[in-house]
Every structure is written in C-alpha cells, then in structure tokens.
Amino acid sequence: MQIKNYKKRIVVATICFILFSIITCLVITGQTTEFDEAIYQAIHKCSNSVLDAFFIQFTHIGDTIPTIIIACGFVIALIKWKDKFLVLSNLLLTVGANQIIKHIIMRERPPLERRLITQGGYSYPSGHSMASLCLYGVLLYLVITKIKNKKLKIALASLLTLMIIMIGVSRIYVGVHYPTDVIGGYLLTIVILIINISLINYHFKGE
Numbered sequence: 001m002q003i004k005n006y007k008k009r010i011v012v013a014t015i016c017f018i019l020f021s022i023i024t025c026l027v028i029t030g031q032t033t034e035f036d037e038a039i040y041q042a043i044h045k046c047s048n049s050v051l052d053a054f055f056i057q058f059t060h061i062g063d064t065i066p067t068i069i070i071a072c073g074f075v076i077a078l079i080k081w082k083d084k085f086l087v088l089s090n091l092l093l094t095v096g097a098n099q100i101i102k103h104i105i106m107r108e109r110p111p112l113e114r115r116l117i118t119q120g121g122y123s124y125p126s127g128h129s130m131a132s133l134c135l136y137g138v139l140l141y142l143v144i145t146k147i148k149n150k151k152l153k154i155a156l157a158s159l160l161t162l163m164i165i166m167i168g169v170s171r172i173y174v175g176v177h178y179p180t181d182v183i184g185g186y187l188l189t190i191v192i193l194i195i196n197i198s199l200i201n202y203h204f205k206g207e
Helices: 002-028 033-044 049-062 064-077 081-105 127-146 150-173 179-203
Strands: none
Touching: 002 081, 002 179, 033 150, 033 179, 049 064, 049 127, 049 150, 064 081, 064 127, 081 127, 081 179, 127 150, 127 179, 150 179
C-alpha cells in the first residue's frame, strides 16, 4: 500500500512540475496575455464595493507576518516532531523557491490602475498563493491522515481548501497578480509538498 501511494505521489508531482514548466515558459515568452485577461475579466464581472472591501482585507491573511504567526501556532499545537518539522520545513522551502524563481523570471505586476492595494516585488509566481497552499496544504494533509471522525475531517478539509482557493482568487481580484501567477504558484507548491512530505515520512518512518 505504501509503495502504491508513493508511486501515485510521484506521478502527481511529475505532472504538476511539467505543467508548471509549461506555464513558466509561456509566461517568459508572453503568451499568457489572453488567458490572464479572460480570467481577470470573469472574476471582475462580480466586483462591487462589498467584495472590494472583503478581498482587500482577506488577501492580507497570506502576508508574511500572519502566515508566520499561524504557522508557529500550529507548530506549538502539534504533538509529534515530525509534524512540527513538516510545517516549518515546507514553509521555508516554499518561500525560498518563490523568491528564487521571482528573481529569475522578473515578471512585472499587473498595471497600477487595476490594483486595489499596494504591492511591490515581482509577480510570478504568487508568493501569497504559494504560502497559503504550503501552510494550509500541510494542515489539509494532517487532517486527512490523522483525524478519524469523518464529519470533522470533511468540515476541516473543506475549510482549508476554501482558504487556499480564496487567497489565490483574492490576489487576482485586488489586481496584484495575473491568474497564471497563482496557477503556477499552486503547481510548484504541490510539487514541493509531495516531495517534502515523502522525504520527511521516510526520515521519521519509525515514529
């Protein structure tokens, strides 16, 4: 069973890495404009003052300080050292990968007139999207593998999944990221998650 699950993880990680590589190449060559614009316009068809206020506040959940505070809170709450190390190492790997790729690609952010908030730095891949998936994705994995109560597991898993998706959408809505920034960030983080979880489970297999 463990070998079968390992093979499935490798397949998923490989597919996600290939898709990430394709999107990255398209971003570098400037071939994502029509796709990005179509998604942006679809999201903003629903825009209004209430949603503006909501997403302006909600998107800050993925900021550096709130993410660190939330991560530290879960590290303190988790019992096993394996789980503590999983949360912290995944966050460090994701942030590191994000910064390296941002400074290699150097994609400029969307035009200033679209932005509802001030945000510096490069655009691809989305750091907030990667941070949300790396943190809440690990917690989602722990919920699925540790919690026995089916109703509680479904409720928590649904909440964590919604958090991940909404932070990504919020980055597009407030105008500081293109949709491909978010999608590329998600794909790369899934690869990091799978590899990190597999390596840590192997290292702590006796725990």
